[in-house]
Amino acid sequence: QVQLQESGPGLVKPSQTLSLTCTVSGGSFNSDAYYWSWIRQHPGKGLEWIGSIYYTESAYYNPSLKNRLTLSVDASKNQFSLKLSSVTAADTAVYYCARRSYSDYSFDFWGQGTLVTVSS
Amino acid sequence: QSALTQPASVSGSPGQSITISCIGTSSDVGSYSLVSWYQQHPGEAPKLMIYEASTRPSGISNRFSGSKSGNTASLTISGLQAEDEADYYCCSYTSSSTSIFGGGTKLTVL
Numbered sequence: 011q012v013q014l015q016e017s018g019p020g021l022v023k024p025s026q027t028l029s030l031t032c033t034v035s036g037g038s039f040n041s042d043a044y045y046w047s048w049i050r051q052h053p054g055k056g057l058e059w060i061g062s063i064y065y066t067e068s069a070y071y072n073p074s075l076k077n078r079l080t081l082s083v084d085a086s087k088n089q090f091s092l093k094l095s096s097v098t099a100a101d102t103a104v105y106y107c108a109r110r111s112y113s114d115y116s117f118d119f120w121g122q123g124t125l126v127t128v129s130s
Numbered sequence: 131q132s133a134l135t136q137p138a139s140v141s142g143s144p145g146q147s148i149t150i151s152c153i154g155t156s157s158d159v160g161s162y163s164l165v166s167w168y169q170q171h172p173g174e175a176p177k178l179m180i181y182e183a184s185t186r187p188s189g190i191s192n193r194f195s196g197s198k199s200g201n202t203a204s205l206t207i208s209g210l211q212a213e214d215e216a217d218y219y220c221c222s223y224t225s226s227s228t229s230i231f232g233g234g235t236k237l238t239v240l
Binding site for chain 2: 047074116
């Protein structure tokens, strides 16, 4: 069974860079059948796709975040990461990592989510 | 990209059926059957319920079904149960190779 676990600071100051890592266990990380993805949920709001990255490091970003966003992969550690720069209070959200199918684009496995608060 | 359009809330009594709509455009729902549906209970991560518009993953009750016509996808839950009370989100692949979610629908079981 695939498991994903987010890790990173729960509090980030405005204008700084938010950095999160997702560790994948249970196999499939280097498979060509999946994209590794980030999704966030503002408090009390809906889901927002942030971006997805392939094990080859080919990545797709939400156009609204593209200028501030970098996704990366460390296959040796079965990890992928998110860096979001110049954060504001509007970036306060629960951040989820998830596995996305290459063929049908569904998100079939999710991490438990981690709350990141942007505040001074 | 604008979120797919879902009703903010729907409700039904135990045993009844409800349908949640998800309206997109010709750049997403209308052009691909790559629509998925997620159930989210409070404080939990979303759970995949339907993919490819109408396919249930293993372990998902056959009370959940999906369909798509034109720019609109739909999720139907039959034989409503108290445990179905949750938020539901649709998601579609887009022509820009991105994913886009709906705004979410709160299902209340009366």
